[in-house]
Amino acid sequence: MFHLISILLCTAAWMAQATTAPPDHEVTIADTHPLIAFHGRWDASPGTWWAGSGFKLNVENLETLKLNLGPHTTSPLTSVGVSVDYGPYATVNVSEGANTIPLPASGAGKNSVVRITTEGWQNNRMQLESIVLNKGAELKPYTPSKLVFQVIGDSLSAGQYLDQGVLQAWPVLTSEAFKAELRVNAQPGAALKDIPAWGNVHGVSFEYFRTEDTGFFYTADHNYTTPWDFARDAPPPTHVVIHIGANDASQNVTAADFEATYLAFVARLRTLYRAQPILVFTPWGWPAADGTVSYYYPGSYARIVEARHALGDRNVFLVNTTGWVSWTDVFPDNTHPTEAGHQKIAGLFGGWLKSWGLLPEVAWPTKASGVPL
Known part of the structure; x- marks a missing residue:
């Protein structure tokens, strides 16, 4: 019993040291603090x-916020x-x-939720050393939503060419x-098959199971990959x-090879996500100015879903996106969806x-001052 009491007292002392400071000083939060919701x-x-x-922060009496990177x-x-408080994302450029x-004036209050998210599909690394809050601020637990989406893809999900990147893309x-909470693992230019x-x-079928995205290869201080610990995805999707x-199609991967790669990828996902619904998008294709749309791997996605059903996995569903995107929804020079195009896709997928x-959930579980329930 004495040993248990000693542990509890030490833990309490550590928590107090990490989250509090003398009344006339700012509050410094270490990057290891358990109440930072990464x-x-x-x-x-x-x-x-x-x-x-x-990451996300739930802060009582928030007035100022600094990041040491x-x-x-x-x-x-x-x-x-x-x-701040589930409002629109505003872009902030940060550096070492x-x-x-x-923070907006409305961000100061009894309880504020701050969400900070990297935007870019490349050059998007943020190394957190500490967070500094105003004196009197106190970090509180963040309760995640009951819904958690995991999106896997390429540039069409990463928000390539958008001003705010992924934050203006259909997954967000x-x-x-x-x-809903969201995790996006989408790499522009990457195929599903593990090919250049x-x-x-590497392809997404390899990189999804790594911590790093495929940009690791060009980063001198971190040009290697490490396995991702999926237990860190809490809560799970x-x-x-x-x-x-x-990008498989652009690299001339055959339909048969693509289908086999996709099925092997889903089989591996099932070792992680045993009961979750897996939603398989068909391509919305590449629209042209004359009104035509070029589709890749016609019929393959339906066959992939049917093959999973034949194995007894009825929790894989086809999302037919045919006709979702037209010429007016894309940038004419690269045929990727514009901001308005992504809004259209999100509306159709939501429907x-x-x-x-x-x-949709009725309200965010972590309440913030001034946010209607």
């Missing part, structure tokens, strides 16, 4: 990989989105050293509409969404989810 992929430094990685942060800067994060727009493609040395294949039986 999302996405972070290495041991800790630093971000993959678009959309970041380490040397592995992208130089000369990286762009992050900052959302001390960074003051602007959908998760916001459903009040458009500067990526409730729904897995896959939209991939464009599909509702028809399928999934409704």
Whole structure:
């Protein structure tokens, strides 16, 4: 009993030291603090990989917020989105050293939720050393949503060419509409098959199981990969969404090879996500100015779903995106969806989810001052 009491007292003392300071001083939060709610992929430094990685804070009496970032942060800067009390994300450019994060006047209050997320599909590394809050601020637990989306894909899910990157892409727009947590593992230019493609040395079927995205190859201080510990994805996803294949087609991967690769990938995912629905997007294709749309691997995605059903896995579903994207929805020079195009896709996918039986959460579990329930 004495030993247990000693442990509890030491733990309490550590928590007090990490989260409190004398009344006339700011509050410094170490990067190891258990109440920082990390999302996405972070290495041991800790630093971000993959678009959309970041963290959430639930702070009582928040007035000011600073981030101290380490040397592995992208130089000369990286762009992050900052959302206060579930409001729109505002872009803030941060760099190595001390960074003051602007907060709206409405952000100060009894209870504030701050979400900070990397935007870019490349050059998106943020190495967190510590967080500094105003005196009197206190870090509280963040309760995640009951819905957690895991999106796997390529540039069409990473928000390539958008001003705010992934934050304006359909995965984030959908998760916001459903009040869901989100993890995005989408790498522009990468094929699903583990082959070189458009500067990526690995495919997503390899890289998804690593901490780092495929940009690791060009990063001098971290040009290696490490296995990802999926136990760190807490809570685990409730729904897995896959939209991939464009870069396999561009690298002349045959339909039969692509289908075999996809089925092997889903089989490996099932060792992690045994009961979660897996939603398989068909391609919305590459629209042209004359109104035509070029589709890759016609029929393959339906055959992939049917093959899983034949194995007894009825929890894999086809999301037919045919006709979702037209010429007016894409940038004419690269045929990737514009901001308005991603909004359209998110609206159509949200409608599909509702028809399928999934409704948005009524409210975010972690309440914030001034946010209606």
